[in-house]
Amino acid sequence: MWHKAFLAALLALSIGYYYQMHPEFPELAKQYVYSLIQPFSAHISSLQVNSHTASSELTISLAWEALITSPLKQWSKIAVGVNACVDVVVTGVGLLQALALEPGKGKDHEILRSKEDLKEAFLYHMSKGAAAERFYSDEEMFQRIARAASEYPGAQVYVGGNAALIGQKLARHPQVTVLLCGPVGPKLHELLDEQILVPPESLQETDEYHLILEYKSGEKWGSSQAPNANRFIFSHDVSNGEMNVLETFVASLEEFKPELVVLSGLHMMEGQGREVWEHRLHEAVAAISSIPNKVPIHLELASMTDKDYMNNIVKQQVLPRVNSIGLNEQELLFVSQAGSGPHSELHSWNGFPDIGKVSDILFWIIKEYGHGEENSEASLTRIHFHTLAYHILVTTDGFWSNQVSAVSAGARVAGTQACGTERIDIGRVFLKIPFEFQVSASGTGHKVTLNPSNPVTVWQRENTSFFLTPVLVCKNPLRTVGLGDAISAEGLLYSEMIKK
The missing domain is CATH 3.30.1110.20 (Adenosine kinase, small domain)
Structure with a gap:
């Protein structure tokens, strides 16, 4: 079987080079070649294809196909x-x-x-x-x-x-x-x-x-x-x-008796004024609390501007009652600003969100508001963070499985939905993430080098696991609205909660 893997890797190298030299390569031909290579993607991964010689985008796309598997349940x-x-x-x-x-x-x-x-x-x-x-x-x-x-x-x-x-x-x-x-x-x-x-x-x-x-x-x-x-x-x-x-x-x-509840829309109450949202949020928490504990809840956050309102959601009301949350870089920074968390002095990201700083805030959220020895009543054990160039899934150990697949699936759908294609079109996407980055900006984190043939980087902080993968960013996106929702939905579909 080694000779098939070698031929597949050689083909991947050749096509990657050809994509870079000939971006006009027809879409139909690209997808045909892709279908030929796909059965050998696992072997290409194992050969550690050199990212400087092959198309990194192609290598990552093929590696995802090998990594993404459905959960057992x-x-x-x-x-x-x-x-x-x-x-x-x-x-x-x-x-x-x-x-x-x-x-x-x-x-x-x-x-x-x-x-x-x-x-x-x-x-x-x-x-x-x-x-x-x-x-x-x-x-x-x-x-x-x-x-x-x-x-x-x-x-x-x-x-x-x-x-x-x-x-x-x-x-x-x-x-x-x-x-x-x-x-x-x-x-x-x-x-x-x-x-x-x-x-x-x-x-x-x-x-x-x-x-x-x-x-x-x-x-x-x-x-x-x-x-x-x-x-x-x-x-x-x-x-x-x-x-x-x-x-x-x-x-x-x-x-209906669901196995999973996905909740969103809390951000919409912010515009109603403090008197309205204080009263309604209290009622919302009572309603959420009536959902049986055996049914996990995922909360999808969205853009907010009122720090008091965010604090009520994060500290006192909703966050401790849900098992999982999804959010982007604007919402992540605002949570930290509202709760005086790490890097809360930043007014905005001013471009590319630093991976080390994002990692610090994610770790702070899951330790401060998630389930643990000091917060045994809290339910939060999973955070799905998405930004243009990369995604990070953070989980408390022992509560979730299949997260390598989940973060890969979320990143894959970001590239396909933005470009309006069924599969990743290598000629229409590019890598924006740096190939080297720190996993923490606090001075305790080590430096990591991205490996396109094994594109999910995993690291540990105490009892918390981090799963990062780059996004193949669409060069000319057809539509950006709903992209975060698609990412979170796909990540949830490939996630499995470990029953306690």
Whole structure:
């Protein structure tokens, strides 16, 4: 069998070199060659293909195919709630120009109260290439902007809301039955996968609309330029903002009997004001607490700006009651800032999130708020962190298995979904992660060198395991919204919780 492995490795080297010299190599031919190589991917991995000679992207893609295996016990029934809407996706700069707005200086706003606030917040986050989501307080003005967006040339309508997007991704796997509970209007119901079960109690007469302003890598408006592709989201969404269907969601679990619960939408309450969110968050915690302990809960976080609200979620209310969380670099840093954690003095990442600093914050979260000797009542034992260039899965030892597969599957779907392809297209992706990095910025971490033929780097801190893999970043992404939800969904599908 060694000669087959050698030939496969030689073919991988040749094709990798040819991809680099001939990027116009037809997609059909690429996929044909890929299908020839795939059965030998494990052997290519074992030969440690030299990353400087072969295409690192090809080597990583093949190695993932060998590493990604389904867990021994797969989830078959997953309940997802509670935010759902219709997304209207448009080019951000084009829409703002259509609204007769002129470029200027960027400035962040916790709540948008005018078109000027919208423009400034968009420019602020566009210049950083960072995803963000904000509440637009003026309902009448929001409806005018929404009409302009829906009529804008090239505007597209999609399933929206973290819960609905996660449900859509999970429902594409035939072994999974998905229950989705959220404010589902007629347009959203029409867009949802036919395999998704929607409780009648969560159907409503009108849809909630979210506007997704996308921008491309290098796109300019005035003096602002995007370092990478991303999006800015805003809405005037009362149903999701008040989490109106949370109790309906929890009540439906008794009959559905899920093996896993995925919860999202807490960020939507932030825009309702302190008096509303304090009261509603207390009710939300009571509802979550009624879910049987034997059913694991994954919480998907999203963009927030109110430190008091984040502190209530993290310290006192929700985080200790869930088993797993998913978040990106903006949310990770905000958790640390709200709780005075490691590197909380940073105002933003200013580009590439440093792996050592990210690792320090992740370790602090799971030690501070996760299950352990001092927090035996807490349930948190897993964090799935995703950013443009890499993903890290962090688990408390003894609670989760198959996490090498899980982090690889999450990274793989980031590359395929962003480019709109079924498989990784080597000619359309690139590596952004550094080949050498520190696993901690505290001075105690060692340096690691990325090995493309074994692309999941694993290290240990006390009783906590870290699993890192690079992302094959799409050069010209077709759509960025929902990418984090797809990543978390795929990671969960390949994860197995160890029963205690």
